[in-house]
Amino acid sequence: MGFWKRLFFGDHTKLEDRQPNDTKKEPKQPSSAKLSANIDYLMNEFNRTSDLKIRILKKGNAALLYFESLVDQEKVQEAIFKPIELGDVEDISNLPHSKETLNLEEAITTLLRGHAIYMEDGSRKISQFKVTSSFNRSPEEPANEKVVRGSHDGFVENMMININLIRKRIENRDLNVKYFKLGKKTNTNVAVIYLDGVADPEIVQQIETRMKDISADMIHSPGYVEEFIEDQTFSPFPQMLNTERPDRAVANLMEGRVAILTEGSPTTLIAPSTFFMFYQASDDYNMRWYTGTFVRLIRLASFIIAIGLPAFYIAVVGFHFEVIPDDLVIPVKSSINEIAYPPIMEAFVMVVIIELIREAGIRLPQPIGQTIGIVGGLVIGDAVVRAGLVSNLMVIVVALTAIASFVVPSNELSTTLRLLTFPLIILAGTLGFVGIVFGFLFILIHLSRLESFGVPYFSPVSPLRIKDLKDTFIRVPLYKMNERPKDSHAIQTEAVGPSREWKKREKTGKPQTIESGTNQTTGGDQSVSSDSSSE
Amino acid sequence: MQTQIGVGILSLPYELHLKAKQDGWISLVIGAAILTIVLFVLWGIAKQFPEKDFFQINDVIFTKWPGRAISLFYVLYFMAVSVLIVLLFTRLISLWVLPNTPFWILAFLLIFVCLYLANAGLLIIARFYTMVSFLLLLLIVLTIYSLQEIHLMYLLPVGESGLGKIMSGVPEAMMSFLGFFVSLVFFSKVEGKSKDKLKIMLAAHLFVLVYYLFTVAVTYMFFSTEELRLVPEPLLYMLKSFELPIVARVDLFFVSIWVVSVATSFTTYIYMAGLGVKHIFNKKSSPIIHFILCLLIFVGATLIGYDMGKMNRFGEIIVGIGLGATVAFPFLMFPIVWLVKRMKGKGAGQA
Numbered sequence: 001m002g003f004w005k006r007l008f009f010g011d012h013t014k015l016e017d018r019q020p021n022d023t024k025k026e027p028k029q030p031s032s033a034k035l036s037a038n039i040d041y042l043m044n045e046f047n048r049t050s051d052l053k054i055r056i057l058k059k060g061n062a063a064l065l066y067f068e069s070l071v072d073q074e075k076v077q078e079a080i081f082k083p084i085e086l087g088d089v090e091d092i093s094n095l096p097h098s099k100e101t102l103n104l105e106e107a108i109t110t111l112l113r114g115h116a117i118y119m120e121d122g123s124r125k126i127s128q129f130k131v132t133s134s135f136n137r138s139p140e141e142p143a144n145e146k147v148v149r150g151s152h153d154g155f156v157e158n159m160m161i162n163i164n165l166i167r168k169r170i171e172n173r174d175l176n177v178k179y180f181k182l183g184k185k186t187n188t189n190v191a192v193i194y195l196d197g198v199a200d201p202e203i204v205q206q207i208e209t210r211m212k213d214i215s216a217d218m219i220h221s222p223g224y225v226e227e228f229i230e231d232q233t234f235s236p237f238p239q240m241l242n243t244e245r246p247d248r249a250v251a252n253l254m255e256g257r258v259a260i261l262t263e264g265s266p267t268t269l270i271a272p273s274t275f276f277m278f279y280q281a282s283d284d285y286n287m288r289w290y291t292g293t294f295v296r297l298i299r300l301a302s303f304i305i306a307i308g309l310p311a312f313y314i315a316v317v318g319f320h321f322e323v324i325p326d327d328l329v330i331p332v333k334s335s336i337n338e339i340a341y342p343p344i345m346e347a348f349v350m351v352v353i354i355e356l357i358r359e360a361g362i363r364l365p366q367p368i369g370q371t372i373g374i375v376g377g378l379v380i381g382d383a384v385v386r387a388g389l390v391s392n393l394m395v396i397v398v399a400l401t402a403i404a405s406f407v408v409p410s411n412e413l414s415t416t417l418r419l420l421t422f423p424l425i426i427l428a429g430t431l432g433f434v435g436i437v438f439g440f441l442f443i444l445i446h447l448s449r450l451e452s453f454g455v456p457y458f459s460p461v462s463p464l465r466i467k468d469l470k471d472t473f474i475r476v477p478l479y480k481m482n483e484r485p486k487d488s489h490a491i492q493t494e495a496v497g498p499s500r501e502w503k504k505r506e507k508t509g510k511p512q513t514i515e516s517g518t519n520q521t522t523g524g525d526q527s528v529s530s531d532s533s534s535e
Numbered sequence: 536m537q538t539q540i541g542v543g544i545l546s547l548p549y550e551l552h553l554k555a556k557q558d559g560w561i562s563l564v565i566g567a568a569i570l571t572i573v574l575f576v577l578w579g580i581a582k583q584f585p586e587k588d589f590f591q592i593n594d595v596i597f598t599k600w601p602g603r604a605i606s607l608f609y610v611l612y613f614m615a616v617s618v619l620i621v622l623l624f625t626r627l628i629s630l631w632v633l634p635n636t637p638f639w640i641l642a643f644l645l646i647f648v649c650l651y652l653a654n655a656g657l658l659i660i661a662r663f664y665t666m667v668s669f670l671l672l673l674l675i676v677l678t679i680y681s682l683q684e685i686h687l688m689y690l691l692p693v694g695e696s697g698l699g700k701i702m703s704g705v706p707e708a709m710m711s712f713l714g715f716f717v718s719l720v721f722f723s724k725v726e727g728k729s730k731d732k733l734k735i736m737l738a739a740h741l742f743v744l745v746y747y748l749f750t751v752a753v754t755y756m757f758f759s760t761e762e763l764r765l766v767p768e769p770l771l772y773m774l775k776s777f778e779l780p781i782v783a784r785v786d787l788f789f790v791s792i793w794v795v796s797v798a799t800s801f802t803t804y805i806y807m808a809g810l811g812v813k814h815i816f817n818k819k820s821s822p823i824i825h826f827i828l829c830l831l832i833f834v835g836a837t838l839i840g841y842d843m844g845k846m847n848r849f850g851e852i853i854v855g856i857g858l859g860a861t862v863a864f865p866f867l868m869f870p871i872v873w874l875v876k877r878m879k880g881k882g883a884g885q886a
Contacts, residue, residue, distance in 0.1 A: 448663045449655045462666035
């Protein structure tokens with residue numbers, strides 16, 4: 001019946017299963033009608049690996065092949081053998097949910113994806129069954145990007161679940177997902193996601209061409225992708241935002257940016273990104289906007305503290321003692337006087353100790369990690385001062401710096417900041433304030449020179465765009481953020497229309513005008529009054 | 536705009552005062568007024584060739600080789616100014632902040648950072664300048680802090696030192712505005728209508744004038760006429776005397792921020808010189824040119840070093856050339872531009 005229906009009513013182009021990737025260029029190896037020849041070919045291609053399981057059925061006339069390690073045994077039972085047992089179909093090759101091919105190379109890729117294939121002697125047809133097993137972590141909140149309020153789910157290692165998390169949040173037909181297979185040997189799935197009509201097509205295009213240029217054996221994490229496609233690999237600043245939070249990814253997608261997901265890693269790359277994006281946290285948008293602004297300012301102040309405070313202290317102590325007000329001179333001087341080493345040495349020792357403690361704390365199991373923190377922080381800190389190796393002021397300064405560098409919501413930027421401390425310490429130790437100023441000048445020039453996918457990295461400060469400052473240093477109320485920031489090059493600029501018109505109406509007493517049926521909850525009284533006013 | 540508020544700001548009041556006593560601020564206003572006219576002339580020239588930068592204009596109106604010679608002269612002039620900036624900068628830093636640091640380290644730092652910026656191209660330079668112009672506000676705030684101790688009395692009597700003396704202060708005042716010449720060089724590189732550009736130029740000019748006037752007035756009112764004769768950098772001395780509750784020496788911070796504006800003006804001159812060289816020798820890659828220029832500037836500056844006598848003589852020569860090159864020359868250029876344009880127009884009409 002289906003055949004006749006299609007003959008009379010359907011279109012006559014040959015329909016095929018949609019493949020995530022273009023299969024035309026892939027090699028082809030036609031299957032043979034001989035079962036043994038097919039099996040030999042497959043066994044050779046897989047180098048006789050031990051976990052390729054071959055089950056001979058029908059007294060040697062048919063075979064079911066699958067990778068034991070990739071396949072869920074229960075699913076095999078459920079999908080292939082159960083219908084036969086129940087007598088729904090007589091033959092495995094007739095099972096309706098199988099996908100058929102005549103190409104052995106295709107069978108190889110599907111086998112690797114965790115499918116089972118069924119072949120019969122005397123037929124070239126290969127039936128493929130999806131019986132993949134997958135082990136998924138539940139989408140828990142990422143440990144490195146915790147928020148107090150807001151959604152508590154996070155990306156996981158399975159890309160499909162990640163895309164699901166994004167699609168659930170943006171129910172829009174314009175949300176576009178493009179798959180890439182990267183890594184010549186590993187064949188890692190990478191997805192590029194953007195909102196069509198909002199994201200700048202040029203940037204999307206650029207990201208795609210850069211991705212296609214990647215020619216590496218292995219794409220093992222988003223860090224690989226990042227280093228292959230970012231503009232300046234020699235810059236200390238990260239040029240793509242890494243996040244494990246779906247809400248953060250979605251917010252950036254809505255601003256017209258592009259997200260890059262990699263199979264096997266919960267980290268999503270966001271491009272193009274700007275410096276100030278690293279200082280935004282999802283928390284900010286769930287607070288009162290005053291508090292949001294306050295927290296933002298604290299975070300940005302932490303940037304200055306993190307890279308400048310030790311340098312400033314060293315410059316003051318080493319060169320410009322006269323900057324300290326009179327009352328403070330004696331306590332400062334007395335604490336430094338007994339230290340044998342110059343302040344620059346003290347700073348180096350302390351900063352390195354802090355880094356050691358941090359790194360040790362990460363690698364150790366959690367209970368011991370905390371112990372290390374306490375031993376390192378309290379015991380060593382106290383002992384070092386008592387032993388007269390480091391002045392207690394320096395301990396305060398370095399501890400503050402370390403805390404300030406952890407305030408940044410992004411881990412990459414936080415490491416960058418701690419790295420930048422060192423050159424500034426050296427400059428301050430040799431040239432005092434002048435050195436610091438030149439150091440900062442150099443960093444600022446570098447930041448203004450940096451571009452992320454054609455977008456100035458330090459915008460909206462340089463180039464200055466006052467309008468976009470409302471989501472950088474401060475966070476204005478959400479209904480005031482009516483335009484997308486220019487740095488994402490969004491082609492559709494308006495993001496929030498007039499949303500608080502009810503306030504004006506309350507004042508003027510004008511009724512609500514119902515637009516396109518969206519405001520269905522408006523009471524009957526209002527619609528009546530609007531009728532009367534129109535009359 | 537940044538270029539204008541360059542090195543001069545700190546010692547300007549002193550130099551003005553040498554010439555015109557307490558009426559120095561009048562010289563400043565007169566100088567600014569003259570420069571406004573010059574600015575209009577520059578605008579008139581640049582408007583005729585909206586697509587060409589200064590060096591290309593030279594080519595057109597003076598024909599190829601003389602035009603190039605003039606361009607070369609300007610390149611040398613820009614480089615000389617850069618050297619002067621380096622000299623003034625290092626001298627001030629060594630006097631105020633780092634008395635023991637050898638000359639070449641400071642010069643190297645300044646040149647290195649500016650080279651990095653100049654290589655980034657005009658767009659980035661412009662972005663950077665707009666960002667750091669906020670620091671000027673900080674400088675103003677620091678100066679405002681001193682307002683509590685000024686005495687209007689010191690400005691009186693107005694006009695006491697006589698017209699001649701006031702006029703003799705004018706060149707000194709104009710010297711500090713020398714950065715205005717940038718507008719001619721970069722005129723074609725900036726997008727926008729020529730009228731808008733004129734407005735921006737005038738606004739920048741006005742801002743600089745107000746800023747200078749403010750600092751000069753504040754320092755004049757802070758120090759008496761007798762004191763001012765003794766202090767070469769009155770602004771810094773004034774700030775030094777204050778003590779904020781948190782920090783004791785405001786002047787050190789002032790110098791630190793001032794370094795930024797020095798760096799910006801230095802970068803501009805390197806970039807302009809680089810532009811000229813690029814044009815004269817028909818070269819494309821600017822990083823190498825900038826590098827060579829910076830090397831020359833560095834060598835030139837080290838030859839003079841901390842030597843005050845040499846430096847003052849050098850400075851005087853530069854001021855003289857600067858006045859000629861940037862004030863007198865445009866007046867000379869303007870009628871020629873006009874003539875060339877008319878002749879060309881006629882030729883085109885006949886053909």
